[in-house]
Amino acid sequence: MSQGCDLSILEELTSNAKKRQDNVLNKILKANANTEYLSRFLEGSSDKELFKKNVPVVSYEDVKPYIDRVANGEPSDILSGEPITAFTLRHVDGYNQGKVMIFRFTHPISTTPCGLPLAPVVTILMKSKHFLSMEKRSTIAKEIIRCPDKKQSMYCQLLCGLVQSRETRLSGHLSEWITDLSCRDSVSIILGEPNPELADLVEKECTGQESWQGIITRLWPKTKCVETIVTETLAQYIPVLEFYSNKLPLVSKNYASSETFFGINLNPLSKPEHVSYTFLPNMAYFEFIDVGVDGGTEGEIVDLVDVKLGHYYEPLVTNYYGLHRCRVGDVLQVTGFYNKAPQFRFLPCLVGMLLKGEVMGSRLTNNLIMELERTHNGGVGFGALQRCEHGAHGAGSSHGAGCHRTLRRQDGLIGALEVRIVQKGTFDSLMEFFVSRGDSITQYKTPICINSVEALKVLEDKVLARFFSDKSPPI
Structure with a gap:
């Protein structure tokens, strides 16, 4: 599809947004109005006003019992007018053009009780015929992605990216600890003949410099941008990405x-x-x-x-x-x-996380957990942490920060912020905890709010010091 056609479609969609939305809802209701779920509210009708009046606002937990019934073998028309053929755990959009280096990992595909495949969508995609077209634009082969050992897969994916960083070959030998035969065969094809000059350059950039600042552009000089997610909790990694990428877009x-x-x-x-x-x-x-x-x-x-x-x-x-x-x-x-x-x-x-904490009496306390790179003489200054707490409230300009400052000052509804200093490496341990419970390492996000007792224990066990600020933040 040409760029002009893309833009014309965008113009049509956005210029006729109301009509498009009405058509989408009408199509959805006509296809699904007779499902067990919707028929309770619509009795087969596809009327928009009836939909808004009768169909309740729900969360995933509200519809989970219906999803479980389909997973256990009951007909798809419990929820959907079209057959349900698979359950995916996450939506990941693919790349449409260009050669890209992107870390991908797959998980074992399990099945629902009735035999439908159950896995993250990237796993189903990587193990399907649709990956053949994506493979041509990727720096890695499907066998490497499908390797069940995540450490071996990561190493091989990074090596393949380095090999193709300058459209030449890096080395003729793969480390012996890579034992997955599919990985070894795939990487060996890409490695080709040894290139000691490129190998020396990589070693110099990785070990011969004082800092890894700009390492991405030093190893991949043709890189034009870094595609990533910059919203929600992943925004915390923006400074890190800018440091390693030499502030690429x-x-x-x-x-x-x-x-x-x-x-x-x-x-x-x-x-x-x-x-x-x-x-x-x-x-x-x-x-x-x-x-x-x-x-x-x-x-x-x-x-x-x-x-x-x-x-x-x-x-x-x-x-x-x-x-x-x-x-x-x-x-x-x-x-x-x-x-x-x-x-x-x-x-x-x-939603629901704008203010979180532990209720103590009639007040809500707020914990801010910090892992410091280093402290002066191994200690933490109380005054500095008070100023940190005060500045955190004062500097914030977001909806949540403004709300917090207001309620912090009103009638003592919210108590002082508690700052907890934890050992270096604590947040790595937290990530390892969640990954060990099944989270994907490529999709892990440091949580902004933790309700898991087990996860909180990971943090509690590594607390070095606690501080409270008595100052009220400015409005």
């Missing part, structure tokens, strides 16, 4: 989740803090709930074209596959419009 192309594909970034070279996503009205039917200052929800539910500039919303998704008015949990702010389609930026929190 960080590109966040789209906003997608397990529920649906939401929208695209029309200004991909914008700075991470300015990234907004234009919602595409043909992807799903979108509604939005006004988000109140305390992290709850209030006000009416509005359609995509009726959101207001500057307001905060939680999106609801009605998709083609059986989710209806399902809460996503993200908090978004309207930053503008492209034709009739709104543009949103993320807030660095989820």
Whole structure:
């Protein structure tokens, strides 16, 4: 498809956003109105007003019993008018063009009780025939991605990327600890004949420099950008990426989740803090709930074209596959419009997480857990941590930070921030804990709020010191 055609489609979609949304909802309801789930509310009707009046707002947990029934072998029409052929655990958008180096890992495919495959979508994709076209644009072969040993797979993926960093060969020998035969065979084909000059260059850049600053551009000099996610909790890695990439553009192309594909970034070279996503009205039917200052929800539910500039919303998704008015949990702010389609930026929190802590008496306390690279003489200055706590509240300009400052000063509703200093490596241990429980290492995000008792224990066991600030943050 040509660029001109792409732009014309975008213009049509965004200019006719309301019509597109109405058509999407009508198509979804006609296909699914007679399912067991929707028929309770619509009695076979595809009327939009009846849908808004009768179909409840739900979370994933509310529809999980229906999903479990399909997984256990009951007919798909419990939820969907079309046959359900697989369950995917995560939506990952592929690359459309160019040769890319991207770390991918697969997991064993399990099955539901009735035999449907169950795995992250990237695993199903990497083990399907559709990967053949993607493989041509990738620096790695499918056998390396499919290696069950994540450490061997990571090493081989990185090696293949280095081999092709200058469109030449790196070395003729693969480390003996790589025992997966598929990995060894695939990498050996790519390695070709030895190239000691390139090997020396890689060694010099990795071990002969005082710092790894700019290591990405030093090893891959033709790199034009780093494609990554810069929203939500992953925003914390922006300084790290800028350090290693010599401040190459960080590109966040789209906003997608397990529920649906939401929208695209029309200004991909914008700075991470300015990234907004234009919602595409043909992807799903979108509604939005006004988000109140305390992290709850209030006000009416509005359609995509009726959101207001500057307001905060939680999106609801009605998709083609059986989710209806399902809460996503993200908090978004309207930053503008492209034709009739709104543009949103993320807030660095989820609904219900704007204020979290432990209730002590009638006050809510807030814990900030910090892992420091180094401290003066091995100690931590109390005054410095007080100023840290004070500055954290004072400097924040987000919706959540403003709310926190206000409630912190009102009637002592929120107590002082507790700063906990933990041992170096604590957050690595936290990541290892979640990965050991099945989280993908490539999709792991350092949590902003932890409810797991076991995960909290990982942090508690490594606390070195605790501090409280008595100062109230400025309004």
